Amino acid sequence: MSSVLQKLISPQASSAAEPPRNKVTVVGVGQVGMACAVSILLRDLCDELALVDVMEDRLKGEMMDLQHGSLFLKTSKIVADKDYAVTANSRLVVVTAGVRQQEGESRLNLVQRNVNVFKSIIPQIVKYSPNCTIVVVSNPVDVLTYVTWKLSGLPKHRVLGSGTNLDSARFRYLMAERLGIHASSFNGWVLGEHGDTSVPVWSGANVAGVNLQKLNPDIGTDADKEQWKATHKAVVDSAYEVIRLKGYTNWAIGLSVADLTESIVKNLSRVHPVSTMVKDMYGISEEVFLSLPCILNSNGVNSVVNMTLTDDEVAQLKKSADTLWGIQKDLKDL
Amino acid sequence: MSTKEKLIGHVMKEEPVGSRCKVTVVGVGMVGMATAVSILLKDLCDELALVDVMEDKLKGEAMDLQHGSLFLKTHKIVADKDYSVTANSKVVVVTAGARQQEGESRLNLVQRNVNIFKFIIPNIVKYSPNCILMVVSNPVDILTYVAWKLSGFPRHRVIGSGTNLDSARFRHIMGEKLHLHPSSCHGWIIGEHGDSSVPVWSGVNVAGVSLQGLNPKMGAEGDPENWKAVHKMVVDGAYEVIKLKGYTSWAIGMSVADLVESIMKNLKKCYTFCRCDKGMHGVKDEVFLSIPCILGNSGLTDVIHMTLKPEEEKQLVKSAETLWGVQKELTL
16 A cells, blocks of 8 residues: 555656765754854755764753754754764764853863863764864864864865954944944954954054054053943953853854854855964964964865954964963873 | 044934834743744844843843854843833743643643732833734643733733644654655644643645545544654643653744744734634633744634544533633632
């Protein structure tokens, strides 16, 4: 007796369904991982989404909850498993797994805890998706992007960290609010370390090409009567503030990761401030990852924009690099 | 002159127009935030307001969303404990209230949530007297009735998310069984959003081909393909997700955003969601149940006259009786 399926549908294609072309994996289904997953789904960026985590019930629950929304989405396959086989053939893997900052804890404190977690994750990712691009989100992101690069054996253009993409987004929002315009109309870059020592490039801040530093030469300095420097301070403090209020941050980072995903998956060659290997740039001699404006496309970090930075800004980047190397050189078992 | 004054010259003499399509979400728990994010990512409003009693959490959530402004097209995201922040909303989505614990039925939540609504609804009405009120909090059918009574709004402006999600879950499972995208699988679940929801097997179709026509036993006992299990999976779906991750959020958030889209864009799409069923299908009481209705920018404008089988109509009446049994005990 033929089933409803057989009576209803006559197959035309004899071969099996094609493998996915734009598969994205998110490792870690905590608040950040799920915010990334939902942002990616709601922006229609992938044709298959895989989720991985060690907490099996939570993982299955999150997968089911997303699948129940599949009517409203254009991603036909959402899968999840503890076993990394489920991630095979991913174009992009977003790593959010790891322990998060506690209230008042600095990102650098998390380091060794997260290195050990990454040793069980990264080799598995590469095993099943040897040609993927990895975006590291877990904190401290610059150090962990270095760790990922080392553990993966992938070329440096295929491993990037979300870096100051979020800091720059927060900076642009806060600056734009002061000016009464939309964030996308304010152009400003925050580079370097994602965290306390990030560098706002005041010399580049502009609206419609009008350079703000030319209008206000004191901008960003302590001498500035309008105290624009406070806006950058607010960026640095934002994560701590949101964590203090709601326990964690997730929506903004999720949206910013979806933005990076879009550039990579759609081969857009847009410029984003992301964490990339900066050895031999700006006088930095160590293998550290810091955020610079990078051109992202299906190659991953295709190229880096050579910024014209002031001596002071270069000095700040070097200082960040030294701090990061100070931590990295003591990491065990890489 | 400040930097801003040097950069920008203000040329408009009149008062700014302000927001034209504002949405408020009441309650910033998991469902409220999933709804807020789905609405933002679908570019449905030019202003989003969030309200809750937990001030720190509220402020944190608003900040986190604002920090994503670069990636969004909603310029104004505001939040406050005080309902004045919700003024002039086109749609107010109410997600506030207690949620089901593992194994708990939605009806158990009633009296706790009625008391919360007695505070919320009058405040919403005060600041947005012309809004469309959408209730999501469970038990949604009863709380939509409660919201309607407390608001004094006409029936077409008080709706509940109802079985919109059940129908979405049904279509997802149907899609998995037939290897099709859910949007190409048509099936309607009506009645109570919960254990006594009614799958209308006679309407289940793909490209207009009635599946019950192909399999007359569909949905009944003795069906070799056990389609009845599909409906059971829908009913059990929420309990299962709650057991695994503690709550459900994403699916309900997306389904509510879909309803909000139909309102904001005056799409007049047809959804199963909950409204007052008195006078239809043999229902005598002022009970809110889900049946397919048309949703546009005025709210619920029309209902679809379903041709139900006698068993289906009986189940609907039974759903209504269960709900009325709980409703009549309420002190409003």
